[in-house]
Amino acid sequence: MPRMLRCRLLFALLFCPLSLLQAAELKVLVLDGDAMPWAEVRNNQLVAGLYFDLGQALAAQMGRKARFVLLPRKRLVHSIESGGSDVLCNYLPAWLPGKFDWSTPFIPNAELLISDQRASKPASLDGFANVRIGTVLGYVYAELDRVLGERFLRDDAPSMRNNLRKMMVGRVQHMVTNQFELEYLQRQGLFKMPLHPFTILRSFKGQCAVSRSGQVRVAEVDRAIAALQAQYTLRKILERYR
Incomplete structure (x- = not known):
């Protein structure tokens, strides 16, 4: 490469606006x-x-x-x-x-309502009225809000993983989770609790x-x-x- 061209390229790199370098x-x-x-x-x-x-x-x-x-x-x-x-x-x-x-x-994913097999599971969503359900702080659960309204008793935690830990030690018996993450944890052997058949709240x-x-x-x-x-x-x- 000719010396003059190399100098021009070096000058362009040195003085090129940062916004262009990050473009x-x-x-x-x-x-x-x-x-x-x-x-x-x-x-x-x-x-x-x-x-x-x-x-x-x-x-x-x-x-x-x-x-x-x-x-x-x-x-x-x-x-x-x-x-x-x-x-x-x-x-x-x-x-x-x-x-x-x-x-x-x-x-693709789905929002699930899962229940610890050691506890009884209501037969319908309406049966969860005034029952503590593990939820994530700040998240909206449209189907439970629609069915239960003011009877939706949230037990908020910082994350779904935190709720799973609470379920494993018996602090919560029912919780909302996403299917993708739950099945990954089960396959990895990181969540081995026996559960009732889950309820799909919605696919999304x-x-x-x-x-x-x-x-x-x-x-x-x-x-x-x-x-x-x-x-x-x-x-x-x-x-x-x-």
Whole structure:
């Protein structure tokens, strides 16, 4: 390479605006309290899990490099609204209201009501009236709200994993969980309690919240999702944790 051209390239790198150097990033937001199968964090860095694999795949499909941003629950909305992160995946609009856009639904899951086999299980949802049910602080449980109303007796915990621990020591006999995570823990031998047949409260598909102030638009994210589905990449990612 001629010396003059090398000098010009070096000058461009030295004085190029930082925003241009970062233009190829996709900032993927992840709740810092999440655990496997969603996330494995070491030294404050996301290193594995479905969110890691999905973020890498989405970024690569858009010609970008994934950069993972770990934040507590209370800071998620502000990060997406302000453009501090570009996408936050596997949520629903009802769980995370805010001024941002939503991708097409694409991560299959189900909301389950599970009961410890050592306790009796009501025959219908209405039978759970005024019965303590393990729930996650800040989450909306539309079906239980609809059926039970003011008789829905929530026993809030910081996370689903915390509720499972409470169930194992007998502090709660019924709880709401998601099927994807529960089955992963059972396969890994991390949750061995005998349960009654579960009740499906609803099936759903998780979406990505997309910042209106970030570096990608929701249409770009949707195109990337469609491409990952067409290439069977998404199915392969999900099967790693099923």
